[in-house]
Amino acid sequence: MTRYFIKRLLGGLFTIWITTIAVTLLIHLVPGDPVQIMYAQSQSTTPEQIEQIRRNLGLDRPIYEQYIMYMGRVLQGDFGTTIRGNQPVLDLLLVRLPNTLLLAVTSLIITMVVGVTAGFFAAYKRGTWIDTTLMTGAIVGISVPSFWLGLMLISIFSVRLGWFPVSGTNLNNLVLPALTLGLANAASVSRLTRSSMLDVLSQDYMRTARAKGLAETLVLSRHAFRNGMINVVNMLGLQFTYMMGGAIVVENVFAWNGIGRLAIQSIFQRDYPTIQGFILIFATVVVIVSIVLDLLYAWIDPRITYN
């Protein structure tokens, strides 16, 4: 168990390292650089001055040198400062990370509650109008892009009904973005839950449970549910990654002040240290979540052992 855990941690570190290389290469492939973008509007800056600033930032050096210097600093806990505004990147990210996590976790809860409930009932009522309605809803949910759903929710609940603020970052504002993100993912979770439950409901041990004289609710909750959840929990890791990624879009639609919104701004400004810092934090969160889910998976299915 401990050995498995250490192996997973090392694997996770390796993943994060590869991510840093990939992102460094990618951001330098994008045309334009931060200094040019920053001074594009100002006529007074001469090309010599721009060169000078680039040199100060180390942008004139080859990519691999920039990468090694960057990683050297990161390993000492220094994520650098933003090119525009000169703020420490790590502080900027860590202030906003809880907002993104709050949004992602709330969405995940909505996903699980809505998706699992819908899938469970669709499976139990297989072939009835309940099943058909729920699964049609799921297809619609999968097909609708989250930014559109977000805009619709804003126009109905904020603009028409005035129940929630249009945008901002406090608990009151959490509802709409979390719904947007949660419902979209609930659709795919409900489909997985349904097929997984259908499989479980036809298993021999369900007949055994009924042969004992257990009430149907107990048969479903004790014998079916946990078995049906094995596949769903397995998918959760992937879902959470989607949540984090989806958060980037949704944060921008709702002006939710998370790291996703910061990332988009930095990408437009080619703010290399911020983008790199963002990816590093993002990758770390994904790796941690996937390790935690592995443990959860083993807990829910006793047949899984990590040796």
Add this chain to the structure above:
Amino acid sequence: MARLLDVQNLKTRFFTQNGVVHAVNDVSFHVNAQETVGIVGESGSGKSITMLSAMRLIPSPPGKIVGGEVMFQGRDLLKLSVREMRSLRGNRLSMIFQDPMTSLNPVLRVEKQMTEAIQLHLGMARSEAKARAVELLEQVGIPGARDRIRNYPHQFSGGMRQRVMIAMGLACNPDLLIADEPTTALDVTIHAQIVEIVKQLKEERGMAVIWITHDLSLLAGLADRILVMYAGQIVEQAPLHALYHHPRHPYTIGLLQSILRLDEQRQEHLKSIDGLPPSLVNYPQGCPFAPRCEFAIAKCHSEDPPLEPVGVNHQVACWVKPEGADILQASQSATA
């Protein structure tokens, strides 16, 4: 002797996309208290569905019991409310299943799977129920039951899992235990052990047992009476000795001829019954066995024979009723 279970004209159908499957057709039989009855037939003969129908455990839809009655201790099980039926299941009558690998819940400890029925039917507290479960596991011969009860099903071997199933089935001292091919999924070496355990527990507790199998030889030292099923019907029923030595239905005779015996020298191939059982969707006219039957006469193809008495507790559904004793004798001397 008192009739514990009395099934009359039971009919079960499965309404599928390909048509109506006539799974159980007018099946009538009874089981006396403390009696062991074997039900024999090949796959799809309706032997399991008959007993699942009696337990009201057939998947519905598509399955439906369309007629008959199942009297158990004076009550028609088919007329009981869902709640009343539940209070009998796993309590007065219980059922154990073919494949112990898939019939136990993989994510629950054996303890939970055993105690849930005990707590439900006997109203015991958790600790009491656990003590009883440990005792039951010891009775079915699971070593170290006190520790093993904390294990999950996958931590047991196939034979041990079937013992757990049996212990579960016996948890509330049922009056009737239905064993649905409990040895089929196990190694041949384990068969005798499982049979012995059930036999012994039956003696101790004085319960009745219905043992469903496709292996006629397995019932030799076990059953008091045997029902032979074919295409959802009972084609012959007789006490063990009469059925083994004086079978009167060509299908029973065929089954007996296909048993490999250790006490004979055999040069020829084992005799098998040609052909396949009929499709239960397009149920044949006449006797369902007629197309495969070497004794069939014209009448067999047009009229379905009723079960008629041919001896003490011995009934057969056949127009011809060949003397099985002579045929078996002849085929034995031919191979010797």
